[in-house]
Amino acid sequence: MNEKTEELRDIFTDVTDGEETVxxxxxxxxxxxxxxxxxxxxxxxSVVQQMRERYAFDTSLSNEDLIAVAKAFxxxxxxxxxxxxxxxxxxxxxxxxxxxxxxxxxxxxxVDLAAIRDREEDDATLxxxxxxxxxxxxxxxxxxxxxxxxxxxxDRYRDEFNSLLADADLSExxxxxxxxxxxxxxxxxxxxxVEF
Numbered sequence: 001m002n003e004k005t006e007e008l009r010d011i012f013t014d015v016t017d018g019e020e021t022v023x024x025x026x027x028x029x030x031x032x033x034x035x036x037x038x039x040x041x042x043x044x045x046s047v048v049q050q051m052r053e054r055y056a057f058d059t060s061l062s063n064e065d066l067i068a069v070a071k072a073f074x075x076x077x078x079x080x081x082x083x084x085x086x087x088x089x090x091x092x093x094x095x096x097x098x099x100x101x102x103x104x105x106x107x108x109x110x111v112d113l114a115a116i117r118d119r120e121e122d123d124a125t126l127x128x129x130x131x132x133x134x135x136x137x138x139x140x141x142x143x144x145x146x147x148x149x150x151x152x153x154x155d156r157y158r159d160e161f162n163s164l165l166a167d168a169d170l171s172e173x174x175x176x177x178x179x180x181x182x183x184x185x186x187x188x189x190x191x192x193x194v195e196f
Contacts, residue, residue: 040164044070047160048100055149057099061092069096073104074165098142101150101158110136113144 038046044067052063061069065086072082079097083090097103111130116137119126123137130137150158 041067043160043164047157047164051100051157054153055099059092059096059099061086061088061096066096066100069093070100070102070161071165073097073102074161094139095142098146100161101146101153101155102161103143103146103150108140108143111140113140113147116140117144117148 045063048063048066048070051057059066065088068086069082072085077085079090079093082093086093110132116126116130121129123134123141127134127137132140
């Protein structure tokens with residue numbers, strides 16, 4: 001050892017309280033990503049409960065009903081269909097979706113939400129301007145408010161629903177496709193009519 005190396009070694013042992021070596025045992029784990037051991041249902045319940053605590057939900061639906069709304073939304077069901085399944089009014093389902101930040105692509109396709117978002121005019125004035133009913137303007141304003149609420153939370157809750165409900169089906173299909181492709185690649189070019 002040269003002089004510089006010895007100096008560095010002395011500094012190291014001083015800093016580490018006299019330990020000659022610093023090692024940490026490693027644990028063999030399977031996979032590199034941390035897994036959430038909760039079921040999808042438990043995770044959905046957690047997301048809904050967090051949202052209920054953070055926002056003032058204007059709904060009489062239970063957490064179980066809200067989870068059913070989220071699942072049905074991702075299955076492509078309409079508010080009317082969901083309402084029929086739950087035995088509630090479609091307006092209750094719409095409000096539940098907005099509370100959960102579940103906004104469909106066709107929820108506001110007749111109007112530019114950015115244009116009405118900060119308008120001070122009353123509903124009747126905007127309804128005349130956009131040639132829609134007062135109820136539709138109120139609906140659009142509620143959608144805009146839900147979008148704002150979701151953006152303020154960095155779309156965190158919508159992303160959670162996506163990962164739990166939209167990605168679950170996609171993940172299952174991809175796993176099946178990969179398994180099938182792997183078998184095809186492994187058996188490609190093999191002779192299957194072999195006599196012994």
